[in-house]
Amino acid sequence: xxxxxxDKLDEKWRKAxxxxxxxxxxxxxxxxxxxxxxxxxxxxxxxxxxHLYTWTRADIYARFMRMKGYNVLWPQGFHFTGGPLVGFxxxxxxxxxxxxxxxxxxxxxxEDIDRFAEDPLYLGNYFAKSIRGDFDAAGMSIDWSKNFSLxxxxxxxxxxxxxxxxxxxxxxxxxxxxxxxxxPREDTSLGDHDRLEGEGESPVEFTIIKFRxxxxxxxxxxxxxxxxxxxxxxxxxxxxxxxxxxxxDGETWIVSDKFVDKSKYQKKINKVEDFDIKSIISKTVENPxxxxxxxxxxxxxxxxxxxxxxxxxxxxxxxxxxxxxxRLKKSGxxxxxxxxxxxxxxxxxxxxxxxxxxxxxxxxxLERLTKKVYQSEYNSGVFNxxxxxxxxxxxxxxxxxxxxxxxxxxxxxxxxxxSGRVVCRCGAVGVVNIVEDQWFIRYSDEDLKRKSLEAVExxxxxxxxxxxxxxxxIMNMEDKAATRTGGLGTSLPWDKKWxxxxxxxxxxxxxxxTIADLIEKLDEKYIDDDLFNYLFLNAKPKSKYPEIxxxxxxxxxxxxxxxxxxxxxxxxxxxxxxxxxxxxAMFDKNLWPRGLSINGWLVIDKLKMSKSKGNVKGITQTxxxxxxxxxxxxxxxxxxxxxxxxxxDNVKGFVDRIEFLLDLVEAYNDMSGEDKLVDKYLHSRLMGxxxxxxxxxxxxxxxxxxxNAFFQSTDLLRFYLDFxxxxxxxxxxxxxxxxxxxxxxxxxxxxxxxxxxxxxxxLESYKSWPESAHTEQDITLEREFEVLNRTVDDIKNLIKIxxxxxxxxxxxxxxxxxxxxxxxxxxxxxxxxxxSKIYKEMGRDxxxxxxxxxxxxxxxxxxxxxxxxxxxxxxxGYISKLFKVKVQVSxxxxxxxxxxxxxxxxx
RNA sequence: GCAGGGGUGGCGAAGCGGUCAAACGCGUAAGGCUUAGGACCUUAUGACUCAGGUCUUCGUGGGUUCGAAUCCCACCCCCUGCACCA
Numbered sequence: 001x002x003x004x005x006x007d008k009l010d011e012k013w014r015k016a017x018x019x020x021x022x023x024x025x026x027x028x029x030x031x032x033x034x035x036x037x038x039x040x041x042x043x044x045x046x047x048x049x050x051h052l053y054t055w056t057r058a059d060i061y062a063r064f065m066r067m068k069g070y071n072v073l074w075p076q077g078f079h080f081t082g083g084p085l086v087g088f089x090x091x092x093x094x095x096x097x098x099x100x101x102x103x104x105x106x107x108x109x110x111e112d113i114d115r116f117a118e119d120p121l122y123l124g125n126y127f128a129k130s131i132r133g134d135f136d137a138a139g140m141s142i143d144w145s146k147n148f149s150l151x152x153x154x155x156x157x158x159x160x161x162x163x164x165x166x167x168x169x170x171x172x173x174x175x176x177x178x179x180x181x182x183x184p185r186e187d188t189s190l191g192d193h194d195r196l197e198g199e200g201e202s203p204v205e206f207t208i209i210k211f212r213x214x215x216x217x218x219x220x221x222x223x224x225x226x227x228x229x230x231x232x233x234x235x236x237x238x239x240x241x242x243x244x245x246x247x248x249d250g251e252t253w254i255v256s257d258k259f260v261d262k263s264k265y266q267k268k269i270n271k272v273e274d275f276d277i278k279s280i281i282s283k284t285v286e287n288p289x290x291x292x293x294x295x296x297x298x299x300x301x302x303x304x305x306x307x308x309x310x311x312x313x314x315x316x317x318x319x320x321x322x323x324x325x326x327r328l329k330k331s332g333x334x335x336x337x338x339x340x341x342x343x344x345x346x347x348x349x350x351x352x353x354x355x356x357x358x359x360x361x362x363x364x365x366l367e368r369l370t371k372k373v374y375q376s377e378y379n380s381g382v383f384n385x386x387x388x389x390x391x392x393x394x395x396x397x398x399x400x401x402x403x404x405x406x407x408x409x410x411x412x413x414x415x416x417x418x419s420g421r422v423v424c425r426c427g428a429v430g431v432v433n434i435v436e437d438q439w440f441i442r443y444s445d446e447d448l449k450r451k452s453l454e455a456v457e458x459x460x461x462x463x464x465x466x467x468x469x470x471x472x473x474i475m476n477m478e479d480k481a482a483t484r485t486g487g488l489g490t491s492l493p494w495d496k497k498w499x500x501x502x503x504x505x506x507x508x509x510x511x512x513x514t515i516a517d518l519i520e521k522l523d524e525k526y527i528d529d530d531l532f533n534y535l536f537l538n539a540k541p542k543s544k545y546p547e548i549x550x551x552x553x554x555x556x557x558x559x560x561x562x563x564x565x566x567x568x569x570x571x572x573x574x575x576x577x578x579x580x581x582x583x584x585a586m587f588d589k590n591l592w593p594r595g596l597s598i599n600g601w602l603v604i605d606k607l608k609m610s611k612s613k614g615n616v617k618g619i620t621q622t623x624x625x626x627x628x629x630x631x632x633x634x635x636x637x638x639x640x641x642x643x644x645x646x647x648x649d650n651v652k653g654f655v656d657r658i659e660f661l662l663d664l665v666e667a668y669n670d671m672s673g674e675d676k677l678v679d680k681y682l683h684s685r686l687m688g689x690x691x692x693x694x695x696x697x698x699x700x701x702x703x704x705x706x707x708n709a710f711f712q713s714t715d716l717l718r719f720y721l722d723f724x725x726x727x728x729x730x731x732x733x734x735x736x737x738x739x740x741x742x743x744x745x746x747x748x749x750x751x752x753x754x755x756x757x758x759x760x761x762x763l764e765s766y767k768s769w770p771e772s773a774h775t776e777q778d779i780t781l782e783r784e785f786e787v788l789n790r791t792v793d794d795i796k797n798l799i800k801i802x803x804x805x806x807x808x809x810x811x812x813x814x815x816x817x818x819x820x821x822x823x824x825x826x827x828x829x830x831x832x833x834x835x836s837k838i839y840k841e842m843g844r845d846x847x848x849x850x851x852x853x854x855x856x857x858x859x860x861x862x863x864x865x866x867x868x869x870x871x872x873x874x875x876x877g878y879i880s881k882l883f884k885v886k887v888q889v890s891x892x893x894x895x896x897x898x899x900x901x902x903x904x905x906x907x
Numbered sequence: 908g909c910a911g912g913g914g915u916g917g918c919g920a921a922g923c924g925g926u927c928a929a930a931c932g933c934g935u936a937a938g939g940c941u942u943a944g945g946a947c948c949u950u951a952u953g954a955c956u957c958a959g960g961u962c963u964u965c966g967u968g969g970g971u972u973c974g975a976a977u978c979c980c981a982c983c984c985c986c987u988g989c990a991c992c993a
Binding site: 042079082083084178180189191192194202375378435438440465466468469472473475476477478480481482483484501502503504569570571572573574575600601653656703704707711712790793794795796797798800801802861896900901904906 | 908909910911912920921926930931932947950957958959987988989990991992993
């Protein structure tokens, strides 16, 4: 038994590849090129199998392409821009428990931990190194000579500055105001990852309707200004404190105490005074649109965490309002009057608030109901004649109409509120701040969108469903805020207080890979916009450049555009869309991206479990335990972008089969059998698999690739040996094909097999992928081997049923005449399936009756008499070995012997 | 709300108009092996049968077709993303 000792084997071949320099992309104009990239990652922690999934998929592409004769460049950089490194450093500084536990688990020295807390760059470089080590251990064929970090590498920052000046020249940069969730304590924007609570919450625009009470303004905040004509009153809450705020524009508002703090980010405050809300309860304001009187009433559901804490009451369109309004009716209040319903919803979406909110009045129930009412009215509501202003309009139209009406009469304002509670890591509750001078990239530009869609149309996208998603993402693209105030990054060249944020400084960096190593050798004085214009936009050179610049230009022109970008699906609506759109904006059409391959998430079941046991498996540990090749099996977790559950038990079957192949590689040389039908079958099947596997690799269907290239092919070999196949040349050729088919996925073990077969060259050093096109498959023969397998199953079945002590087996293959009838029926069935007609045409043959008796099981494959007979005859020994009795195969004219289904007699 | 994806056996997951009771893997059961456990091997795993047979299933309800898990329509349910944040 050959033992699969992966660590030795891995090391041997890793070194061989390193020495060969195959991973280093060198210009070779005699070869077609393939430029592969995977997005840069943040070096803010250790790599785990989930990350490795994407990179392994990319690596398989790289290796497959090399075997197909392509010159492959696959560089990899890291991303330092923005918050992640700074954030991680801060968490270490705060000695957050979860973070410290991980660092301890990986045995990071105290000295390093202390430096992490002070120096995010040190931290980034530390983890970048660790991640590189993991990639190498797992056999990634990355060209590290072109590694750099965004935007930490100084020359890359210059490249980004050039990009932004160019975008500005193209009219794709704009400045404007922008609502952002803000930490009032730290005075910075509050990103998702900086939040203790409220991930995914965003600013929501509320309409403020100004109700006037003398000089005072009662600002009711609402998401549904269109219901104003159905309003009966205002609600305030006497249990919460209110203030009288005078703003710089001269208006004085009555609002909750809590609102005052929030409002200063959106309006300039002049003066704040205490206010006794009870002093205005029961007074009346006027509805600014229909001039009806609206009393100010007390209600304890008014929440001062939300907005102004002045609520416009619309009982027939808001369940909470209805419940409280209904109480007035019951208590016989003088303020009660009939509330008007102004929006109708037809059909089954209609909700009767009177019914739904009368019996059950729990807050949860009312909240759910509110959502439903809001949705159904927004989607299919129409204003009825109770609304003078909006009658006949849909709710969507009515809202716009009402807003312009309110603007006209000076009763309109807006206020942004967070869509849910947001809490900063520092503990402060987040508010919405309106940033006045934010810089945007104008992704909404129609011309840019149009050209980007054109780019997408010409891209190879795997799986192709992604194309639709990408088209939608681009069509719906709005302007993107491209700058921020905190974190790491490149300053905006014309407004230095801003840093270019990470999704905006990482859109065309793939072009920089092609010069990343060379530019470091160039004198700084040449590195400016003129250089980049010359290199990337083919502008006339402004200076006389040293030779290295021409080398850079040749490199860019050889490798560009990006042929394949491999990434996980969450980047489609943002990074991938930006990547495409910036290429379209900056570069000529022939430099636009050409390919995209998307994967889902990898869910690692068993590893999580072992983690809780304290038995952590990072990449290094996994590779040490199972070997690089076995670790790479994760790539087979899924065919497309579905999330894949991965179970480390899969590795067991892998080792078993690898050892089988290694054994066979030792043993095949001693075999000396003749070539028989089974050898033809073996070859035919392998050719079929090869064709399938090639398709699988080309379409990034790696689950299927592993299944066919590895599991199916080893099953086939096992069958061949069980069948007593023993041809030395057949086995050698089979092992050769299999080792090549599995090589992109299992590069190291396949090289070992390849070497033992006597091949000296590395499989990626020449065009080694076997051709399958010229070799015809023998489908008829394959079918007859299926007949054999089915017959064996049937025999097993019979023995079980009869419970007999088996003495001998007789197999009767149908005679030549039956095959003729059979093939005639099959041929006829290809024309149409009118069974009664066929029955008439074919005559009252017993066999015809049998064949078409069950419409679900109509035969559809032609069969060959001689092949069937010969295959089964050759299989006599095989069947005899299986059942350990004498087997006799002969022709039979018995009715039970049907083509494809021989007669079986057991005794 | 907008956009995208999905509902198949105990589980994961193939199939995407015709040998589909449904690949492959896991789990489970029985047997072999073993001092025992693990690993490994064999068999079974929708129901009813017992000479290779029959019936019922692929979210729900309709439709197209000789034939549908696969195509069309409607409905129900689930997941993901929605931007200044990686």
